[in-house]
Amino acid sequence: MRNVADRGWHQHEGAVTRLASSYAAIPPGETVRLAKRTTNLFRARAQTSAPGLDVSGLDGVIEVLPDSPDGPVAEVQGMCTYEALVDATLPHGLVPHVVPQLRTITLGGAVTGLGIESSSFRLGLPHESVLEMDVFTGAGEVVTTRPGDELFDAFPNSYGSLGYATRLRIKLEKVPPYVAIRHLRFDDAALMAKTLAEIAAAQEYDREPVHGLDGVSFGPDEHVLTLARWTDEAGPTSDYAGQAVYFRSLQRCDRDRLTAYDYLWRWDTDWFWCSGAFGAQNPRIRRFWPRRLRRSDVYMKLLHLDRRFGIADRLDRRAGRPLRERVVQDIEVPVERLPEFLAWFDEEVGMRPVWLCPLVATRAWPLYPLEPGRLYVNVGFWGTVHVGPEAADAPRNRAIEAKVHELGGHKSLYSDAFYDRATFDALYNTPHLAAVKRQHDPDDRLTTLYDKAVRSR
DSSP, rough: OOOTSHHHHHHHHHHHHHHHHHHHHHHTTTTEEEOOOOOOOOOOOOOSSSOOOOOOTTTSEEEEEEEEEEEEEEEEEETOHHHHHHHHHHGTTTSSSSOSSSSSOOOOHHHHHTTTTTTTTOOOOOOGGGEEEEETTTTTTTEEETTHHHHHHOOTTTTTEEEEEEEEEEEEEEOOOOEEEEEEEEHHHHHHHHHHHHHHHTTEEEEEOOOOEEEEEEEEEEEEEEEEEEEEOOOOOOOTTTTOOOOHHHOOSSSSEEEEEHTTTTTTTTTTTTTGGGGTTSHHHTTSSGGGGOOHHHHHHHHHHHHHHTHHHHHHHHHHHHOOEEEEEEEEGGGGGHHHHHHHHHHTTTTOOOOEEEESSSSSTSOOOOOOTTTEEEEEEEEEEEOOGGGOHHHHHHHHHHHHHHHTEOOOSSSSOOOOOHHHHHTTHHHHHHHHHHOOOOOOOOOOOHHHTTTTO
């Protein structure tokens, strides 16, 4: 029995009550949405002036339990960012099994969407470390659900079409204070992929354990795998939240050391490498760019301003450059097809660097059918390409979707998608989703997955 006199639980119950009241205030028949100002989604969001669900007060950690019967766990609210979550767990020497790269990704968002990070080759995806969660459904009810329940298993990759997580009980992992890093360089994509598969299977390299594994492909003949090892060994550490830029270090040093905290957010400071679009990697500008503002959510706001006012398009027209197509995607392909995808991507899209992150699903999930136990590699690429008048038709994005399907892979839905309805239904098992939705959202108050991901409703 929960002790509601406990401050954390008492505040949580109050926040859920406000959420339910905001649902009741929305007229019957109207679509239910979150009243949320920020997002890490890159696809367009439907604009509406209608009131949304009040999720204020659902953005914290209820409690951290280092010695629960389930091992180290945390009770976390659905709108809690990973930044706030790590701030609560790391003082206990604990972190979530998977900490997505960007600070303001929420736990609920990573579970209903698909989060990933360098621990995913051994610990899976964020939803695979959830022991229990409360979901506020389209029917306005709070349903407690666990692995094996129909609602729980359909929740990952549903993107809010089944409801919103208000509370999640998640597993935590013990970690020491430091991370020792080793960079392996390859001029051949096939050898890189083979080595990646061997390391992922053994979870060690050169007789050293590997706790984190990811990489960057800088070009057709320049690939780097980064091996991370948690360690108690003290020593000097690098600072990539200062003047140095993390992704450049992959090309310049063989070994490195970070604090556990800085390792978790190594990609956030420069939004991988995308901060360069705003000049933040220019030493003369970086020197005066406040350290506290070198973070992904700041760059996201700048990006939204650019999209709102069409700044880049205006500059292209003035310079006589072809129109740009935005190519912002994360896809997964089986590791043995990775070299083929990279070669095709170089020829057809020509965007580098790209991020590489291996993952293994620990079990089957109906809406994102990765084969359990099989090694896939997430390839992330975020930028624009000049394509000319056909940019509005998204030819590069459509070609990527077709190629990924051909290679037996899958594509995340956080960004723009262009599938026709039949293809989308087959790839993401929406008949099963619809059946679960009928049970928990019988009046269709929540937007369907296809409408969210493809129609941007």
